[in-house]
Amino acid sequence: METSTPAIVATVGMVTDIARAIAGPGCAVSGLIGSGIDPHLYRPTRDDAIRVLKARLVFYVGLHLEGRMQQLLERSGVAGEPFAIGEALPKDRLRRAEGSEAPDPHVWMDLSLWILAGDAMLQAIVERMGEWVEGATERWGRLREQLERLDRFAMECFSTIPEPHRWLVTSHDAFGYLGARYGLHVEGIQGLSTDSEAGLRRIRGLVREVVERRLPAVFVETSVSSDGMEAVLQGAASAGHRVQLGGSLFSDAMGPEGTYEGTYVGMWDHNITTITSALGGRVPEGGFRGWSGDGS
DSSP states (O other), X not given: OOOSOOEEEESSHHHXXXXXXXXXXXXXXXXXXXXXXXXXXXXXXXXXXXXXXXXXXXXXOOTTSSTHHHHHHHHOOXXXXXXXHHXXXXXXXXXXXXXXXXXXXXXXXXXXXXXXXXXXXXXXXXXXXXXXXXXXXXXXXXXXXXXXXXXXXXXXXXXTSOGGGOEEEEEEXXXXXXXXXXXXXXXXXXXXXXXXXXXXXXXXHHHHHHHHHTOSEEEEETTSOSHHHHHHHHHHHHTTOOOEEEEEEXXXXXXXXXSXXXXXXXXXXXXXXXXXXXXXXXXXXXXXXXXXXXXX
């Protein structure tokens, strides 16, 4: 009879956090791609390969988010096939970037969609981990309810941003699901993947939009180079419009492990507060943790 603690391995932090919450103390859950690391460009190590091979269950987003890591997962010999979360989501809920047939992999940027991802992860964990995850359904039920409240909080906060300023300009196109769900127009310097250089024409076009719309702020991301956004700031200043750097957003990676921003809920709370405040909206004191949700 097996006595060692079974292992679940996940790729990005957004997946690891949900898997850890569902599995509970009976499983060792670890992530491969840490804080501040771009999964599009991540190169798996020998240690990654060993951990994947030893794991009983491996979660990844798929939809070409993890790049070379996905290649490792799809040819690995883990017990049971690695679980691609993107493949478990409704196909009609997956968006595509303008002019591209590739699905947008940033599905955690729509809380209602990521709740469905959690439902699928729960089913996989219960089916494959058995006796090790007693109480998993109850744990996910509590977190699911919290994420539903967070979705309502996001709706409420983003709705306070003045209509002309509901433009979210970021380093790369990671926020399309957020924009579609919460009513913001989203523009990124780079495309869905960061594995490309931002073109000068693209930067000039964004400078023109920022200046014409008199946007108060643009945003960088913790896992993506800020060089392109610096060019946008300088271009707007040269055109006579001083746009502020509204802050740094979590897109493809969460905050450091052990911090509030290193959780999926904390990542979202930070992003909602940062975006809303910088674009002229109103956020309850204390953010999501200080929000009553009763309209007061």
